[in-house]
Amino acid sequence: MTTLIRSGTVVTAERTFAADVLIEGEKIRDIAAGIPVERADRVIDASNLLVMPGGIDVHTHLDMPFGGTVSADDFETGTRAAAFGGTTTLIDFAIQARGMKMREALDIWWKKAENRATIDYGLHLIVTDLYEAGLEDMDAMVAEGVASFKLFMAYPGVLMVDDATIFKALSQTAKNGALICMHAENGGVIDVMVQRALAEGKKAPIYHAMTRPATAEAEAVHRAIAMAEIAGAPVYIVHLSSEDALNQVREARDRGVPAFAETCPQYLLLSVEELARPDFEGAKYVFTPPLREKHHLPKLWNGLKHDHLQVVSTDHCPFCFADQKTLGRDDFTKIPNGGPGVENRLQLIYHHGVNQGRLSLNRFVELVSTTPAKLFGLYPRKGELAAGSDADIVLWDPDEAHLISAATHHMRVDYSMFEGFSVKGNARTVLSRGEIIVDKGAFFGSAGRGRFLKRAARGGAWK
Ligand code: URP
Ligand code: ZN
Ligand code: ZN
Numbered sequence: 001m002t003t004l005i006r007s008g009t010v011v012t013a014e015r016t017f018a019a020d021v022l023i024e025g026e027k028i029r030d031i032a033a034g035i036p037v038e039r040a041d042r043v044i045d046a047s048n049l050l051v052m053p054g055g056i057d058v059h060t061h062l063d064m065p066f067g068g069t070v071s072a073d074d075f076e077t078g079t080r081a082a083a084f085g086g087t088t089t090l091i092d093f094a095i096q097a098r099g100m101k102m103r104e105a106l107d108i109w110w111k112k113a114e115n116r117a118t119i120d121y122g123l124h125l126i127v128t129d130l131y132e133a134g135l136e137d138m139d140a141m142v143a144e145g146v147a148s149f150k151l152f153m154a155y156p157g158v159l160m161v162d163d164a165t166i167f168k169a170l171s172q173t174a175k176n177g178a179l180i181c182m183h184a185e186n187g188g189v190i191d192v193m194v195q196r197a198l199a200e201g202k203k204a205p206i207y208h209a210m211t212r213p214a215t216a217e218a219e220a221v222h223r224a225i226a227m228a229e230i231a232g233a234p235v236y237i238v239h240l241s242s243e244d245a246l247n248q249v250r251e252a253r254d255r256g257v258p259a260f261a262e263t264c265p266q267y268l269l270l271s272v273e274e275l276a277r278p279d280f281e282g283a284k285y286v287f288t289p290p291l292r293e294k295h296h297l298p299k300l301w302n303g304l305k306h307d308h309l310q311v312v313s314t315d316h317c318p319f320c321f322a323d324q325k326t327l328g329r330d331d332f333t334k335i336p337n338g339g340p341g342v343e344n345r346l347q348l349i350y351h352h353g354v355n356q357g358r359l360s361l362n363r364f365v366e367l368v369s370t371t372p373a374k375l376f377g378l379y380p381r382k383g384e385l386a387a388g389s390d391a392d393i394v395l396w397d398p399d400e401a402h403l404i405s406a407a408t409h410h411m412r413v414d415y416s417m418f419e420g421f422s423v424k425g426n427a428r429t430v431l432s433r434g435e436i437i438v439d440k441g442a443f444f445g446s447a448g449r450g451r452f453l454k455r456a457a458r459g460g461a462w463k
Pocket of ligand 3: 059060061315317
């Protein structure tokens with residue numbers, strides 16, 4: 001099957017130009033002006049549309065046991081929602097519970113995803129326990145295409161690991177070329193602040209934010225980067241939320257240290273006041289790190305523009321308000337931490353970034369697709385429009401108006417963090433490896449067509 005995408009404006013991280021795109025099977029065959037229609041079995045008219053590489057979301061939590069419940073989207077509903085929003089690849093997290101071997105965790109997550117995912121996916125591995133052969137097992141994971149690990153400096157007693165473990169893991173990646181993703185918040189300090197708040201009877205959602213100060217994030221980011229520097233390895237800070245933390249990344253990068261960081265739409269567009277909503281609605285905005293004061297937001301946008309931040313992911317971790325968030329009605333520490341967003345990332349960053357003049361079109365593509373592919377060992381197969389790349393393509397209508405709402409979204413969750421946000425710009429047609437999976441609001445994909453992606457070590461973070 002050959003498909004010709006005709007008369008569109010091709011946008012990559014580097015260039016914007018008028019061209020046709022010829023797809024043969026699952027791959028892009030040619031990009032050029034005036035490709036003859038006779039070369040194709042099927043022609044898609046992309047006049048007035050932008051032709052971009054599909055979005056890559058490197059931070060999602062589908063079907064994840066957490067906070068006494070399980071995240072509401074599984075690999076079927078979560079990847080379908082992602083596709084509606086123009087995301088054609090995601091990287092989720094397999095969790096190695098304490099006492100479990102890494103291999104076992106990987107097998108569990110493979111089972112969760114197979115026969116369900118509609119787009120291609122990779123897995124990071126969350127390490128909670130470096131047992132006797134743990135370092136060798138990290139190498140074995142890399143050989144399986146799991147070329148990145150997440151470590152937690154927060155959530156003591158659940159996911160948090162100590163500095164010695166972090167340093168050992170970083171040192172191992174200096175040898176095997178994987179990338180460590182760091183949840184950087186000082187878990188010890190936060191835990192003491194949480195216990196103090198509870199003792200004072202402060203149990204409402206807002207105290208989730210009050211007990212996780214930006215300084216606790218900045219301190220951990222500083223420590224994570226220092227340990228990576230000593231180990232001689234790059235490091236990637238996940239869900240960076242504050243100016244304080246951003247300053248640490250920028251200072252390190254200015255010194256030439258290979259430190260990288262992502263932020264998420266919620267930290268760019270929402271602020272801490274959301275947690276004070278009445279009727280327990282603040283619980284909808286309980287995730288970690290928490291939302292910050294408004295003055296942080298323009299600093300993060302500026303960080304994206306000037307490459308102090310390299311990626312926008314979602315940290316999609318949905319819990320329904322009605323029967324999951326309410327687990328913490330009487331105690332904010334029991335509210336499952338996480339929020340939904342996998343469907344809205346491109347819409348929000350395009351509208352508030354490109355339309356508002358904060359980001360160029362090319363920088364937009366770089367942040368949501370190309371750099372994620374490079375850093376996580378998928379480039380140039382993913383995140384690029386070029387001959388030989390997978391035909392993961394979004395035909396983006398820059399003029400389509402869209403109202404974000406839980407009433408119309410495809411995520412399996414009963415609220416939207418961005419309810420009532422109006423955006424201009426939306427995915428019209430989405431192709432995954434040459435196959436149309438979304439077209440004008442209709443779904444044509446199927447559960448199980450998505451493939452596990454074996455990712456290469458020594459990706460862009462090492463260059
Ligand atoms: O609150 C959040 N972010 N939940 C997901 C787990 C994590 O820390 O990324
Ligand atoms: Zn995290
Ligand atoms: Zn996360």
